[in-house]
């Protein structure tokens with residue numbers, strides 16, 4: 001099962017979700033591969049990787065095998081990234097195939113889950129991720145601007161489903177950076193339920209300082225602060241993700 005974590009808006013917890021869902025899946029004895037598809041490299045950095053010899057750009061630009069590009073951290077297999085990948089993000093769309101990542105992943109075997117951390121754009125990199133995926137998880141902050149952005153993501157997913165990847169499904173929308181005291185939060189959740197034809201995960205990820213600290217230590221929050229609200233929220237979300245995946249597949 002291949003899942004992209006997407007949202008074209010910046011700073012909506014995509015990378016934090018990819019890292020900690022991967023870590024939680026490993027805790028549950030799943031074999032997990034994570035692809036850092038963002039040239040910013042936040043996911044690689046978050047797990048203490050600054051090894052530019054191993055990068056997904058080598059697979060996409062030089063046709064190296066994914067299996068030769070893996071770095072292991074916390075029991076998670078990771079394909080890091082580097083700046084060269086941005087060539088694909090902003091290059092001429094007509095010259096870039098949307099199927100490069102799908103084709104590179106075709107030869108990969110032995111994983112229960114492959115997670116793709118997407119850049120904050122709906123560029124050809126994100127289209128590559130969507131073409132290669134079975135499902136998407138959309139982390140959103142429950143504010144008005146995020147809701148505006150959601151319409152754009154839904155439109156892109158609809159287009160991808162009708163052209164590049166018929167089998168693509170939305171696993172769900174994951175509320176992140178949630179401040180339970182805000183009345184707006186509940187109102188926006190209701191709005192999403194009423195206006196979008198997709199599930200909102202029941203689990204949500206609360207704002208918690210440990211989640212923000214963990215990347216500086218090169219660790220998932222599940223390793224860095226296992227008793228924190230963030231670690232608990234991501235473990236709970238992982239359980240729900242597994243149930244949804246079972247239902248979908």
Ligand SMILES: Nc1ncnc2c1ncn2[C@@H]1O[C@H](COP(=O)(O)OP(=O)(O)OP(=O)(O)O)[C@@H](O)[C@H]1O
Pocket residue numbers: 009010011012013014015016017038042118119120176177178205206207208209210211212213215230
């Ligand atoms: N639950 C949380 N509590 C507190 N801080 C968080 C939480 N989740 C994420 N953050 C922090 O918010 C910032 C943005 O998160 P993250 O990098 O995961 O978002 P992103 O969507 O991947 O961003 P980008 O669009 O730049 O790739 C980071 O500094 C991260 O540490």
Ligand SMILES: [Mg+2]
Pocket residue numbers: 014015016038042043117118119
């Ligand atoms: Mg990110």
